[in-house]
Amino acid sequence: MGNAVTGLVAVLLGVGGAVALFWILNFAAERMPKQWEERFKPYAFIGPALFVVGIFLLYPSIITVVDSFRTSIGTADEAWTLANYNWLFTDPALRDALINNFLWILFVPAGAVSIGLLVAVLADRLSPTWEKVSKSLIFMPMAISFVGASTIWLFIYAWRPPGTDQIGLISAIFQGLGSPLATPIVQNGTLRLNTFALMIVMVWLQAGFAMVLLSAAIKNVPEDTIEAARIDGATEIQIFWKVTIPQIASTIVVVTTTILILVLKIFDIPRVMTSGNFNTDVIANVYFDQLFTARNQGRASVVVVALIVLTLPFMYINIKRFRAQEAAR
Amino acid sequence: MSASTQAPARTASGEILEPPKETTHSSWSVRIALIIVIAFWSLPTVGLLVASFRDSVATRSTGWWTVFTPGGFEGLTIDNYVQVLEAGMGESFINSLTVAVPATIIPILAAAFAAYTFAWMEFKGRELLFVLFVGLLVVPLQVAFIPLTRLYINLGVTNDFVKMWLAHTGFGMPLAVYILRNYIGSLPREVIESAKVDGASHFETFWKLIIPLSVPALAAFAIFQFLWTWNDFLVALVFMVNNEVVTVTLAELVGSRGQDWHLLTAGAFITMTVPLIVFFSLQRFFVRGLTAGSVKG
Structure with a gap:
């Protein structure tokens, strides 16, 4: 107290x-x-x-x-070096982590945006009460911490040897279907299946955010453009792809880049669910391990420099968007 | 969807009738698709909540869904919560509040002053300095940990909470300035001009006009910052040496008692209580805060 x-x-x-x-x-x-x-x-x-x-x-x-250009920082041997950069570009473990980050970047924003868009479009057709309820339920995970969400999904993925009673939902479903899982999902690195299992947690967390922004954008699409297409005989699906989507494109870009930046620095989920083991490591976790386990500040710094370089394009996009907004004011 | 491909009905006078919003069979397919997505999105949380009330024997031997079968109510208890609260989660809960509340309130005034200045005062370098704040929105926080740890040592800052308040104030500042400037900049020019005509200084205009008018934006930022600091794991992991916040305690429980699901589920739910209360009671502000704050890296 x-x-x-x-x-x-x-x-x-x-x-x-x-x-x-x-x-x-x-x-x-x-x-x-x-x-x-x-x-x-x-x-x-x-x-x-x-x-x-x-x-x-x-x-x-x-x-x-x-x-990032120093070695043995804080000791008597401290000196200038390029060794950290050499490590950055050649270390196989780091390259593996970068591949995982690449997969996260490729699938998580796309997954969250697709599901967010699906719910936004479908919920728009419900009565106002049901629209509100269904959107709340999809959005709720946004309130949960990454650590909390990781715990929730570790429980979903909980695994017991085949034949025993399963307490994890996924393991129970597979066992119920007659093909019990031979290994726990988070430990199964075949085709990086476990990285995808971790990515689902992030999609689950972020889809609601995508839905809220996309839903607002869809409601702003002028009704007469849709009505005109309908009179011209367009199907609902044609209207969605050719009328609605082009008019909400800028929101889709904003949502995608926002989630992308978040995913680039993803740390909590792999840290809690696998500690980066079983080939699920990501660069933010490599940074953490270099800093606190290997106690190599030079290498930790070079990983951050890599992160900064990867975020620079988005910094540029943000600034450009801000300038455009200002000019329009 | 096929119903809507037909030509729209017309009244006698030729006006197009709006199709009724819930036409029978398209809305059933919509409902079924939505129910599947909602089930997938809600089940994880429901399962966690159910499991957190089942005793260790029940949780260890059968899945949480058996609670919905005959006799499934056996072994329901609140002991898990008592146990996990006594095992450190209770103290961490208070620590999390102690970190998050000051870290939310302290940056607001400095940010509001800067936001007003950027929006309504003319000075050299205005655009460049604001672009700096926009750019810093996405800087990875990892840049700060090594230099700040050294700085804290050199300045003799050893209290975990002081370290957290200062760090979160710094990390939250670009976003606070960004949200507040966008909002304050959109206030009507006439209102601010009229205050000037009445002879109010910038200082007086700020306190008497800007702050009261900006309450929605201040609330949106406060909610975003509070949830961000409450849910934060990395910053606490780095800077808190002698104390723990709920996320760190939960992560440690996962590491040390990974099979004790009766405790982990209860612990996870405790960490979620505060954000969920904020979510359900302040949903409008919550949505606004998250959408405005989403640009933060």
């Missing part, structure tokens, strides 16, 4: 401190000569936010890039 009290004090100090800080900044600005005041004020008001991202995101990014 002592910590909770500290937490309460932190809220009061944090909020009170922030109020006091802005009051002081404003007070100082107003004591300046008029032309200085106008120039100083904007920087004073964005200063605290800028300071925080500077310390917690910008400065660490620079240090990480520097660290």
Whole structure:
């Protein structure tokens, strides 16, 4: 309970401190000569936010890039090196992890968007009450942590030797159908089946998010464009592909890239479900193992540099989209 | 779907009649398809909830679905919850709250001030600085762990909670500024101009006008940030040395008692209680928060 009290004090100090800080900044600005005041004020008001991202995101990014060129960091042997990059491009275990990341990127956004789209379209045809209920049920997993979801699905995949009573739903279904599973799903690396079993957890978590955004977009499609196609004799399926889809394309792109960025850094699910064993490793988990098990900060840093490089295109897309929005304002 | 391929019915005057929303057989196929998806999406959570109330003997010997067969109610209990709460989950629950509440509230004011400035004040470098925040939205948090650990050591910051509050404040800041600026920027120009005409300074406009008008956006960010910090696993794993939050405790239980499903299911459900309460009680804000916050990496 002592910590909770500290937490309460932190809220009061944090909020009170922030109020006091802005009051002081404003007070100082107003004591300046008029032309200085106008120039100083904007920087004073964005200063605290800028300071925080500077310390917690910008400065660490620079240090990480520097660290990726260092070896034996924090010891007497610390030196400049390219060995970390050599490891990054040649290590077979890392390449395996990258293949898994690639599979995650390929299947999870597509899976979540397809199911989200399916539910959005189907639920649109129900009465408002049923639409709301069915959407809530699909969206609910969004509230659950990745660790919680991993536990839920480990229970679904729980496995006992064939012939004994199964307590996991999937194992029980297979046994009930007369073809019991010979190995636990999460340990079965044939064709990376276990990676797909892990990816299902993420699709289960993210489909609701895709559904909510896509559903809003579908409801914004002008009714007369659909009506016109209907009069021209188009079938519902033609209308969906040729009228609805083109008009919600930009939302599909936004949802896909958002889930893609999330998946690129996926960590919790493999960490909890397999610890990266059985050929299910991903780069964010390699980073964690390098940092805390191998205690190699140079290698951990080079993995993060790889992650940054992979996110750069999306950073660019986000900025471009933001600029386009601004221009349209 | 075939029903709708026919020409639409017309009234005598030639107007097209809207087809009734629930036409008989297309809506049955729609319902069946939806029921399958919903079953697949709900069963995992239902199974977890049912299993968490079955004692160790029942959970170990039969599947949770046998609860729906005759005699299935035997072995129902709340002991699993008592046991797992006493085994550390109770303390972690309070720790999670202690991390998440300040980490949600502290960044808001600094973000709101920055958002107002970006939206309504003219200054050199405005666009460039805002683009910086947009770019930082997707930076992987992994960049921060090694440098911040060193920084905390150099500054003598050793309290787990202080480390978490500071880190989450920093990690949440780009998103907070982004959401709030978009919202504050969309407020009508006349409202802000009229305050200026009345002689209000930026400082007064901010407190008396912007903050009250921005409550929906503030709530959306707060919900997103609260759930994000509550559900976070990685940041807590790295920075919390002497204390645990619920996600870390659950992950440890999975590692150490992987076969004790009566405890794991109860533990998992405890970690889900707070987010689910937020979900069902504040669904409108929840949806808005998640959709606005979805750009965060």
